[in-house]
Amino acid sequence: MGLVRASDIQDGRLLSEEPRRISPRAHEAHARSEVRVGDLLVVLVGRVGEAALATEEYHGWNVARTVAVIRTAGRDEAAWLRLWFSSSYVRDWCARRATGSTLQRTLNLKDLRGLPVPLPTAEAITTLLRTVRAVEEKMEVNRRIAECAMSLTDALFAAEAKNGADWPERSFGDLTHLRMGHQSRPREDSHHPATPLPERGMPFLSPADVLRNGLPYVSRTGIWMASPDAEEVCNPQSLLLAAREDGVHAVLNEVAVVPGRGVLAMHAETLADTYWLLHEVRSRSRELTAAAQGPGGRELSRRALAATVLHWPTLPVRERFAQVTDRLHTRAKGALAENTVLRKLRDGLLASFLDGAVGGERARAQGHAPVSLYGEDATHGEL
Template sequence: MHEAEGPDGPGWITTELASVPGIESVSYGVVRPGRRDPAGVPMIRAGDIVDGAVDESDLARIAPDVDRQNRRTSLRTDDLLVVLVGRIGDSAVTRPRHHGWNAARSVAVIRFTPAGLADGIGTWIRWWLAAPYTRELLRAGSAGEEHATLSLADLKQLRVSLPPRHLRTWLLQTMSLAERKIAVNKRIASHATELADAHFDRFATATGLTQRPGTPIADVCQVIGGSPRKQETEGTAAIAWAAPKEVLNSKTPHLDRTAQITWVARDTTCAPGTLLVAPRRGAVKTVAAAIPVIPGNGMLALRTESETDRMWLLHELRSKSGELVATTQGEQARAMSRKKFPKFSLSWPAEEVRERFAHVAVPLHARALAALQENHALRELVVSEMTGRANGER
């Protein structure tokens, strides 16, 4: 540990994460979970940590005796869960309902002392992990590319800078304000999407589409298969590459950024507005890309001729998420079938009906996307402020 001359005077401390004052322990979860126990203890895996929260829709459960053998990671309220496999560095805070649950080997559990929580150390570490500089360090220390894995030792050795108390108090207040605004924006995006879905149900019911024979997907859009990530070659450009998990983890039907890029000829890029379709167990999820993108392996991209068609197709596919499982392939049904999917029957009304629906739905989607983009800007602003001061840029 050492002190450095900070921009607001002496007092900045840089130390390894495991040695940060206020951190009680840093552990990883259950190594051998055994068979699923439907009545067992919920276990949070890396894939369950989505957008800063725990997704409880498909939790694994372990037998009580396995849980008892892994008491070090029996969760408490306000533990910080950090992804060690895949989206390394993503994190979520446990809430009272998670007390007594456990974590998988793919998740690190950072526990804080009462004094550390009172001093805001948990909040500081969570935001520090979100900084681009930190993410680069974590990726540099990880093994593999497609399935990056960070060791617990490397996480413990991560360098963390802490400001003097007066500055930390001010920055924590800024973080708190940003988090409250982010939460409001998430509700706005969610409610706007729900309203669009409700209007779709009203239009579909009013036109009697639920009782009519369908129209094949191939008749209303162009279906494009996904592809693996590619390295840079002459004549190619860097384009956002969407992994299936990013589509599946999206809380709204919008994808406006990806974690990885690929290198392709520009004329092969899917333009903004392209629909991306990805499967998970028992369901298929559809989102609209807000950026130029290349769909990843196992996914499909859908190009429509107009915004009117895109709006109806997006909501039609969302309403038939469970039925679309019949268009997947593979033993675990984790890839879309390029052969089956175009034959799937849709409810497709007259253009006048689709136009009236689009007139209502487009502004709702625009509001949802604006709220999500404001959240990105808020996060970047807070991270820039904390890391900039740590580096003496203020």
Template structure:
């Protein structure tokens, strides 16, 4: 039976990249956490407050303890609660009441029950939710485009490494001979006096930012630090690695970032090398977990990781793959940017609705 975890709630939808399974015995022993169509699932650990409505494809699945389940009386009640949980004010409310570290921020169900919820009249709420559904449907399409572009890049990498002409004769090289390697040490920045992350400076990357990224590229993070702050500053096309018990995750940063504690930074000598190694590491995620050490495997050993061998193709192979991968990742990014705009528009619609200015039409 399938299991939904916090990591499977992405962008307001259930989006399990690598679905987990549990036995029938465990599933039956946890009847209270079995999901039904229309349930609202809320992330309680990590990205606290993220929410999604259970579609028919996930009916009967079970939910991990990192997930809270809200079973509303009416479908529109669940849809409204999802919108409400996604508003900036409510997200701030959840974050202020969460406890724990960056990766394991925890919001208890007892606290979530105290969340104040605005209850608008049924008729205007229905009109508003129809507009929101149109935006959400477009966002789902964009996520599929992004996923397909990313999957095509992965498939091309597999084809090159397994079936490419001459691939059997590629030499094996230790990873530390192909990159320079550092480990971030910067502490997580403290919120400003208003309780929000700094609005200016360089993006700060914590292990959670790497592990929770749904994309191979990292385009920005929630937290920023002053540009004059010391730390491991990563140029664009660096590879940022973090680990958990089920594998090592890697992303490529698009802009300057500062690496936080336990983020391993790899600096390839060229963009083509960076693309090749990005896909190599992501493909071997579970295998590379042996390079992790410490509590729950969240600290990567530079020595073990650096000694890991990589089959290294000729430069023309790496450059050809990088050209294709760059175009595919750029298409994925275009879809992501559009979704960021849709998210802002969604927020503007909510503001206009709560202020009584919503006309029932989308502003385009």
């Protein structure tokens, strides 16, 4: 039986490429938290308050202790609740009530039950949801464009590398400069990207920022580091790696970043070399976990990766691959950039709706929606 973890809830969607499994006995022992289509699943640990609706693919699954299940009376109520959870109000509300360290911020189920939920008229909600769905359908098309572009690039790499047995063997250490990030994650309340940036502020990149990206690009992060030392900064188009049990993941940064502890930065001489190495890592993701150590294989070893051998193609092969790859990557990044604009539009629609349509009724509307909340060791109660 599948298990939804907090890491599977990303950007308002459920993404579980490598699902965790539990036994039927464990599933039956926690039948109250079995997932149904339309349930809202909410992160309780880490990115508290992030939420996604369960689709048919996840019907019958269960949830980890890090996830709460909210069940509503109907489809529109669930869709409205998901939008409400995406609002800045709810994110701030959850953040204020979360406890623990910045890496393990935890929201208690009891606190979550106290979340106020505005209840506009059914007609107003229907109108908003119709508009939001149109925006999100376009965003889904863009995601598919980006994913297809990446699949084509991976297929092109496999075709090029198929006859590479005669290429000379080189190690990652010979071909690149490798260094481990050593900065600890800054306090989340020390600087937020929505506030004016310090003169020398820089996005901080954690292993989670690498691992939760379905596509190998990072253009923004949630935490900023004020006045980092110049030698700590990775320039754009660096290759940044992190590991977990399902493999080693790599991203290219679109902006300069400061890699945190657990992130390995790989610097190649040319962009053509970087593209080839990116797809080398993607194609050998599971195999490269041999270069990881620590609990769950989550910490890459710079020395072990530097000694790892690959077959290195000739310059004409790398340049030919890069010429086509660059176009595909550009198309994928263009689609994702459009989604950034559409996401702001969706958030703006919600903000305007809450300020206008709810407006003066907000004080009266801070009631309880017809929903039930379930989670590990939770009792049935109204949210």
